[in-house]
Amino acid sequence: MTEAGFLHAALRSRNLVLGLSLTLVFAAAALVSFLWTPYDVTQLDIPGKLQTPSASHWFGTDHFGRDILSMIMVGAQTSIAVAIVAVGIGMGVGVPLGLAAAVHRGSLMDEVIMRGNDLVFAFPSLLIAIMITAVFGPSALNAIIAIGIFNIPVFARLTRGAALSIWTRDFILSARVSGKGPARISIEHILPNVTNLLIVQGTIQFSLGILAEAALSYVGLGVQPPTPSWGRMLADSQTLISLAPHMALFPGFAILLTVLGLNLAGDGLRDILDPRIRRTGR
Amino acid sequence: MLRYAVKRLGSLAVSLIVASLVIFACIEVVPGDPASFMLGINAQPDTVEALRNELGLNKPLVERYFSWVGGLVTGDLGTSYTYRSPVSEIVSERLVISIPLALFALSLTVLIAFPVGVLAATRRGSFTDVTVMGATQLGVAIPNFWFALLMVLVFAINLRWFSAGGFPGWDAGFLVAMKALTLPAVALALPQASILARVMRSSLLDTLSEDYIRSARAKGLTTRQTLWRHALRNALIPVLTIIGLQFSFLLAGAIIIENVFFLPGLGRLVFQAISQRDLIVVESVVMLLVFAVIVVNFLVDLAYAWVDPRLRGRA
Numbered sequence: 065m066t067e068a069g070f071l072h073a074a075l076r077s078r079n080l081v082l083g084l085s086l087t088l089v090f091a092a093a094a095l096v097s098f099l100w101t102p103y104d105v106t107q108l109d110i111p112g113k114l115q116t117p118s119a120s121h122w123f124g125t126d127h128f129g130r131d132i133l134s135m136i137m138v139g140a141q142t143s144i145a146v147a148i149v150a151v152g153i154g155m156g157v158g159v160p161l162g163l164a165a166a167v168h169r170g171s172l173m174d175e176v177i178m179r180g181n182d183l184v185f186a187f188p189s190l191l192i193a194i195m196i197t198a199v200f201g202p203s204a205l206n207a208i209i210a211i212g213i214f215n216i217p218v219f220a221r222l223t224r225g226a227a228l229s230i231w232t233r234d235f236i237l238s239a240r241v242s243g244k245g246p247a248r249i250s251i252e253h254i255l256p257n258v259t260n261l262l263i264v265q266g267t268i269q270f271s272l273g274i275l276a277e278a279a280l281s282y283v284g285l286g287v288q289p290p291t292p293s294w295g296r297m298l299a300d301s302q303t304l305i306s307l308a309p310h311m312a313l314f315p316g317f318a319i320l321l322t323v324l325g326l327n328l329a330g331d332g333l334r335d336i337l338d339p340r341i342r343r344t345g346r
Numbered sequence: 347m348l349r350y351a352v353k354r355l356g357s358l359a360v361s362l363i364v365a366s367l368v369i370f371a372c373i374e375v376v377p378g379d380p381a382s383f384m385l386g387i388n389a390q391p392d393t394v395e396a397l398r399n400e401l402g403l404n405k406p407l408v409e410r411y412f413s414w415v416g417g418l419v420t421g422d423l424g425t426s427y428t429y430r431s432p433v434s435e436i437v438s439e440r441l442v443i444s445i446p447l448a449l450f451a452l453s454l455t456v457l458i459a460f461p462v463g464v465l466a467a468t469r470r471g472s473f474t475d476v477t478v479m480g481a482t483q484l485g486v487a488i489p490n491f492w493f494a495l496l497m498v499l500v501f502a503i504n505l506r507w508f509s510a511g512g513f514p515g516w517d518a519g520f521l522v523a524m525k526a527l528t529l530p531a532v533a534l535a536l537p538q539a540s541i542l543a544r545v546m547r548s549s550l551l552d553t554l555s556e557d558y559i560r561s562a563r564a565k566g567l568t569t570r571q572t573l574w575r576h577a578l579r580n581a582l583i584p585v586l587t588i589i590g591l592q593f594s595f596l597l598a599g600a601i602i603i604e605n606v607f608f609l610p611g612l613g614r615l616v617f618q619a620i621s622q623r624d625l626i627v628v629e630s631v632v633m634l635l636v637f638a639v640i641v642v643n644f645l646v647d648l649a650y651a652w653v654d655p656r657l658r659g660r661a
Contacts, residue, residue, distance in 0.1 A: 183361055183368075185591075186640045188598035191632055195372050198620045198628045271487070278489050279602050283617065298492055302606070305495060306503045316492035324487035 154215020463546025
């Protein structure tokens, strides 16, 4: 697809436009928070605690009097950073594994890689996180590793499957005839042809990463206080939920809208980038 | 079919062995050794030594691994350091909450997803379809523990229909106990039902465009007959795999949801064990959960091959 054609299709896709807009809002909030937030999130203001939303505090304040809007902005940094690195780990390890497995289809290496993937699937990311935490203590890094490990088989499987079908194509044969080795063919010819799939899956895993990070920090296995994170904010809100429901509402909506935005963007991208789906119109 | 089952049984055994090695290794790499880790930095050297002896840490690595696995097989999961009672006892007390919760959530998932998915697929493009798809999009994006909090706010605090948490025990009566599990089960089921409904819909749409459906219609079957006799049965194959995968999400998700509702299940046990540094409990519970996931996926594979004979050759 040409660049102009892609742009045209992208603008016509309601899912993609809505999804990207939502995602950009939160990405912008995270970026702005590096330079400026309405209030300092480390500043406690006990007399001003549990204020309901008002003109001076749009989203109200929490049990320490911290501004919830500011915390959500800084929390977006945490969520996005954890999810990006986790997807990076998944792609960085999973894609080469998938490419390698496709080269030596049916070999012992293929078998080992695919069985290893099955095994990782048997450990839900939360269990991996629990084990890592039990041993090394809770931290953002451990949350990233746990979510990242879980992403590896997702990308390995996807890459292997797509690569296998590309290996049978004529242009691969001509590349082989011209003397290119399997590694070079994988990088020069296979990889560019699976990029679309990887982008779409990356968006989906990104949103799953945000959900997983929120869940881990909610149970105290992720980012540690005082660094704000959406999951932690929800955990703090739980005991005060009848007194200050606004503390639970805003961080929850932040997670919901970010994940929704990424999912819609992923759906929209798939509709445009995957020709198989485009043809059948589904 | 038998050959396929035996083959899969072999890879099941390999998975379980590798999983146990991984979990065992994780606990082994604890900074220092498990005994001093569990007792903390202020422990007396002789207390640590006593615990080392109690845990059998002075024995060689290989011997310890085999005695742990041997214990797992015979149902002896070791003794909890903090609870001072056999882990198998503690775990079985917790399982009577966690397993019913996961099954309750799984049944809700299927009960919601099937009709919704079929409805959306048979009325593709209609207002119903668009609404359902929009709702499932939300259901997938909502963090289930937040949804749980919102339900507590509405149904427990404002309407007072349910209690906000805790578990009365099965002795209090089946209905009372099930009532305590209702909000947690709904919270667990919602995202999974959304996923499953979407899978059901697209799988049914795929099947409905097959040639044999046209043939069935051409020989004079009504839409309803075609749906029940031909389409649904074939559309169920991918749905079945997803249900298998969802079981592991439900088990893991239950860990979080149990904490929202203060349910004394396996999930809360794991977190208590982590904060008390009770590695024996963490090790055994994680192994148990992984075992459950691997076995369920094995059973799903078998069911899959049974439903679709074409898959048997591809073991």
